[in-house]
Each structure stands twice: as structure tokens, then as C-alpha cells.
Amino acid sequence: MDWNRVEGNWKQMTGKVKEQWGKLTDDDLTQINGNREQLEGKIQERYGKAKDETSRDVDDWYGRQTW
Structure with a gap:
């Protein structure tokens, strides 16, 4: 995955x-x-999720984005 796309478009991605x-x-x-x-750290903090679960959630979310 190329997370650089998210970093480069962060202002547009915040709504998603x-x-x-x-x-x-x-x-x-x-x-x-x-x-x-x-991002993963804040999700863990706010939702009380484990690190590996949060990482999978972010991967799933990233995979659903349309570029």
C-alpha cells in the first residue's frame, strides 16, 4: 500500500x-x-481497540478508498 497518497491528500481525506x-x-x-x-494511535485511544485490530481496520478503510 502507498500511504503517501493519504499523506499528500490529508486535507481532502479528513472527511472520509x-x-x-x-x-x-x-x-x-x-x-x-x-x-x-x-492515526492508528488516536483510533486505539478513542475506541479502546488493540493495535493489530486497529491496523487491520485502517488497512480495510484504505482499501475501500477510490482514487
Whole structure:
């Protein structure tokens, strides 16, 4: 996977991220700024999920994006 696409289009992607993970705040998204590790960390924090489960969720979400 090429996460660089997400990083490069982060401002456009934030709406899609919020659709999937509505507990993330605008401040969270600003802080994450496209960084996958930070995104996964915030999802874990907000949703209380395990690291491997969160990683799979992000992979699934990324795979459903249309470019």
C-alpha cells in the first residue's frame, strides 16, 4: 500500500476519516496530519481497540478508498 497518497491528500481525506471514525476530533485530525502511526494511535485511544485490530481496520478503510 502507498500511504503517501493519504499523506499528500490529508486535507481532502479528513472527511472520509471522520465518516469512519467519528470519535476523532478536528484537533486529532490536525495533529495526525496524515501520519498512519498517529492515526492508528488516536483510533486505539478513542475506541479502546488493540493495535493489530486497529491496523487491520485502517488497512480495510484504505482499501475501500477510490482514487
